Amino acid sequence: MITAAQLRAARALLGLDQRALAGLCGLSLPTIQRMEASDGVIRGNVDSLMKLVGALDVAGVDLIGEGAVSDGGGRGVRLKAPAHRPSGD
Numbered sequence: 550m551i552t553a554a555q556l557r558a559a560r561a562l563l564g565l566d567q568r569a570l571a572g573l574c575g576l577s578l579p580t581i582q583r584m585e586a587s588d589g590v591i592r593g594n595v596d597s598l599m600k601l602v603g604a605l606d607v608a609g610v611d612l613i614g615e616g617a618v619s620d621g622g623g624r625g626v627r628l629k630a631p632a633h634r635p636s637g638d
Contacts, residue, residue, distance in 0.1 A: 553587045556585055563609070567581045574604030575600055610629070
């Protein structure tokens with residue numbers, strides 16, 4: 550679904566700190582910290598993962614899964630065309 554590295558990269562692309570991301574997706578700061586510190590694919594409560602992925606999608610991030618078509622292949626993140634991105638303030 551989403552790896553810790555993808556989460557960190559997505560947050561960086563959006564210019565958000567962990568606290569801002571937590572607020573954006575309605576999760577606690579410790580939950581975001583645990584997710585980012587995990588090894589490989591993030592495991593956890595399905596509801597929390599759906600909130601996270603949904604918030605990243607609304608913020609303008611496409612998560613690229615393993616084997617998905619992309620120029621570079623492999624996993625990554627891709628910014629969508631500008632629409633409504635949070636400022637991170």
